[in-house]
Amino acid sequence: MLDHCSISHKGSGAVIWSRSFTPAASQLAASPSSPVNSLVREALIEGRTAENKYEKDGYSIKWTFANELDLIFVVAYQRILQLTYIEDLLSAVKALFMKMFQPFLVAFVASLRGVTAEEFTIVQLRDALSGWDKLFDKLLKGIEDKAAQDRKSRLRPATRFELTPSPPLNDDSTTPTQSTAQVNDAQEISRNIEALKSRLKGRPSPGGKRRGKGGKGGLVDSPSGTDTDTGKRKASKSMRKWGDSVPTESDMSELDFSSDRTDVHSSPANVSGLVDSSSLGTRRKDGIYEVKDLNFAGTSDGDEGEDEDDIISRALEASAVGKDAPAAQSTLSSTFGGLFARLTGSKVITTADLEPVLNGMREHLMKKNVAKEIADKVCEGVGENLIGKKVGGFNSIKSEVRTALSNSITRILTPKTSTDLLLSIRTKLATGAASTSLSASKSKRAPYTITFVGVNGVGKSTNLSKVAFWLLQNEFKVLIAACDTFRSGAVEQLRVHVRNLGALVGEGKAGKGAVELYERGYGKDAAGIAKEAIAYAQDTGFDVVLIDTAGRMQDNEPLMRALAKLVSTNNPDKIIFVGEALVGNEAVDQLTKFDRALKDFSASAGKGRGIDGMLITKWDTVDDKVGAALSMTYVTGQPILFVGCGQTYTDLRQLRVAHILQALLKD
Incomplete structure (x- = not known):
């Protein structure tokens, strides 16, 4: 059963005709947050017209276009229903409507486009369509009846076959009937099940001669995985020996790169190479430091590139x-x-x-x-x-x-949300400061939190440090939370980044101690560490908390549930997916499953959190093959905030839509 059907003009948004079949469906086009209006915003305006199906709030919506007059025909129905005739209905409605009322539609569209001085209002058009309701009801009934007959015809042969008794088997015949074959199959399945049960219980199967070690009737391998039959156990793992002599304290000190030392490894003179002066961003008159816009090879700022007419x-x-x-x-x-x-x-x-x-x-x-x-x-x-x-x-x-x-x-x-992270951070900090000053309690201002997620090896920690450098240049105090408690060396890697960033900032405007690492070692609950880090940042006056998470494959449900737990527990302001520019179809699979898993597993009060934006790494390896940007944005509808294009802290860039379009259309 249908819930809603409408015909509207794409350019002006005028609803030419609509019909609701249930009281609840009457609100489908009336509310701004209705599924039909959401379809216009999230599918039609964003160019997702090839989906042919849109789902929202329990409704499935399908549509078709009449491009010659910029009309769109929309049908909505309950998602739980399997209505196979919707596409046929849309085609028939479109053909009949255009045939019956084309003169009126041409005049109406011409008046909307300003082609003619004659005014043709929507009221006049609806008066001309006064007989359309009866035609639509007749057409709908015919299509529903045809679909019901087709469904019955598909089910009828199977019913006759099941009710028809099988003829008795002739003694002289060598070909078994269908019923005999079914009985034989059932017996074979039963024998296989009994054999499997026997093996699982450690007994030999009926007619089988396989026996375990020592002539007993068990399996060769013990179900528990122990070596009880042989009486032997695995030898404990011994320490690996790397040399003939025990390393001295000086050797250990020379190999220790994880501790915060004040030797040559942390001197500002040796970290200057981590900043590329040619890739530094620009500082505006108001003091805001902005990263550079990405320029593709062979182009410069403001260069429109070659002509794409051909x-x-x-x-x-x-x-x-x-x-x-x-x-x-x-x-x-x-x-x-x-x-x-x-x-x-x-x-x-x-x-x-x-x-x-x-x-x-x-x-x-x-x-x-x-x-x-x-x-x-x-x-x-x-x-x-x-x-x-x-x-x-x-x-x-x-x-x-x-x-x-x-x-x-x-x-x-084109992003549907703001990509200005600085504005979001300043807005939250200002709002938090105002509410704290007005409150009688001595509660601290809540920091702005950003969680970085993604698969293994894409560069989350490195690019998190680039974002931290950008925030430090804008005089924010940054706390980095080491929530990758699984990968060996993950905490030490962030510790080195924090030491380098601290040396680069020095005694500048951000001040000493502007960047700090919050760590609790390995094997701990990442969600708990993130919560402690946010509380610590709130107590000590940090502005932004950057949460580093362990890489995980999108198909690993236990790890995705753990990531969703971190999100639901701490409710970060931004969830940034870090992906590679090198992937094609894999980007679609990664983003879709990450976004879906986070929404499903972090559902709180009926609504889960998904991906809020992307950071694409290794952009300098793809030249003008920038299709990953289009794929990732299409899947989530979320913007690309930054791209990474090098190894220094200044190798962070912003993408412009015009640049991506130019690279995609460039031959």
Whole structure:
């Protein structure tokens, strides 16, 4: 049973016709937080039109476009229902509606676009559609009846087969009937189960002759994993010997890089190499230190790059024939020349017209390291927004595809939340200071907390230190919480970073002791350490707490539950996923499962916390193959806050949408 159906105009948002089938469904389009309005914000505006299905608050929503008039047809129903006829209903409603009311719709859309001076209000259009309700009811009933008949026809043969008695087996026949075969299969399964039970109990299976050691009827290996049959036990692990002599105290001191010493390892003169003066950010007039914008190889600030007018044709030719096939290339050019030559006048774009162009664009995006699944959805979304539009010729269709692709990528990459971390930090600290001064209690100001999560080996600790350097340059006091209590050397690594950062800051504006490490060793509960670190930062006046977590694979449920426990216990202000720029399809899997696991396992009061932003590392290794940025942003809808592009503390960059778009469209 349907809950809601509506027809609206994409450009203006005007609802031309709507129908609710239940009292609760009447609120589907009325509330700003309704599923239908959420569909517009989270799917249509962000370019996720290739999904074809959207789920929100227990509803499933499907839609289709009529691009020639910028109309969208939406159907909503309960997610628990398996309605197989929704796509057929949308196609039929679209075809019938366009056929019956096209003159009125053309006049209405023309008045919205300002093409004609004549005003055609939504009230006039609804008056013209007065008979549509009866047509819709008749169409819906016909499609529901057809779906019910199809369902019965699929179930009928199986029912007849089960109720039909099997004929008796002829003594002269050598072919068993279906019922005899089923009985034999059941007997075989029963024998296998009995044999398995016997093995698990340590007894030989019926008819079996396998016996354990010593002639007993047990298994060869004891179920408990002990060596009771042989009476032997494993020898205890002995200490590994590295040399002939015991190391002296001076040797141990020379090899000790974990303690906070005041020798050459921690002198400011030796950590100056950890800051690259050429990659330092800029300081604004108000004193705020900003990291540099990322510039791709061969470009400079404000450089728009090469002209991309022929990107569609080049991508198409490269994907279909390659660079060293001039004969095939000329054949392809003549083929598409004939195809687009027919697109003269006011030709309506069809699926057949767009298919070769979109296939070439899909190949081009995947060469830029965009995940295949995301490339498919982006190109499908571009196609859906172009089918039905009118163009004038070859140049027009190239221009339409390029513009639609550029707009789609821009909508996906444009953040829906603020990426200004400094503003968020200052706002919370100012709000906390005001509330503390007004409160009668002596409670301290709560610090701003950021948790870094991700898989193993992507560079969480290193890039956490880069973020700490950026915060220190903005005169914040930073506490780093060592919550990776599993990986050997994780605490020592952060200790070295804190020592280096402290030496770099020195006696500057941030002051001595502006950065500190909070640690409790290994094998402890990470959630508890993070909670203690936040309390310590609140008591001692630290502004920001950076929580380092252990790397874990996205499929490891126990570790993901432990990470979700840390999130739900401490409720950090930001959860930043640290990923690599080198991954393609793997980025989609990692982010999807991290985001889903955090939301499912950290659910508090009915709502879990997901990923709030991304930091992509090793960006300097991919040149202009920046597809990972598009894949990660598409999966979560969250912005990329920073990218790492080197080994020094200043190798942190900000991404601009225009730069990513330029690199993705560059041949």
